[in-house]
Amino acid sequence: DIQMTQSPSTLSASVGDRVTITCRSSQIIANWLAWYQQKPGKAPKLLIYEASTLKSGVPSRFSGSGSGTEFTLTISSLQPDDFATYYCQKYDSSSPSYTFGQGTKVEIK
């Protein structure tokens, strides 16, 4: 099985900060990597798919990059609405399976 490692698990930041979250895969997964935002008591929301494509309606301060085994989600200027937990998710065609990272909680500093 391809393992996903998301870091950090918790991140403390202030409004206006640039924030970066990383997901590393144990094997090359092409660009089949997505990012989600989840707030307490709510369902996850898709932010980015295929590593770098921003879902329609998602603010442009969110961006995704990377390929192969290392991927990043960047929030260019953190806003009050962005304090939440973020998950990466990869697709493995060999199983097939869909695996989520462990999550990164973005907290107010």
Place this chain on the structure above:
Amino acid sequence: DVQLVESGGGLVQPGGSLRLSCAVSGFTVTNYYMSWVRQAPGTGLEWVSIIYSGGTTYSADSVKGRFTISRDTSENIVYLQMNSLRAEDTAIYYCARLPGTYFDSWGLGTLVTVSS
């Protein structure tokens, strides 16, 4: 508008069974992959099962042989039949739509509690 509405959750004893339903509107289940994803209390997301547009199904190893995903194309509903339930199956179960390799729309979830 795309909507996914889960139902059927509740309290069940270990070893028991439960069937979850996901009623969708705004699209046809045969035109997309449909999946169940769960989240145990205070933990992260775990993919459970998927049904492809052609009807092929796959499940995570943790539920293989116990959970079965299916759909009613006339009613536009996706089901998750859960048998031999264990305490570790306690979670919020989300229904989600996939246009490809990612989940683009989610329901609000339904809580399943396995406890005696």
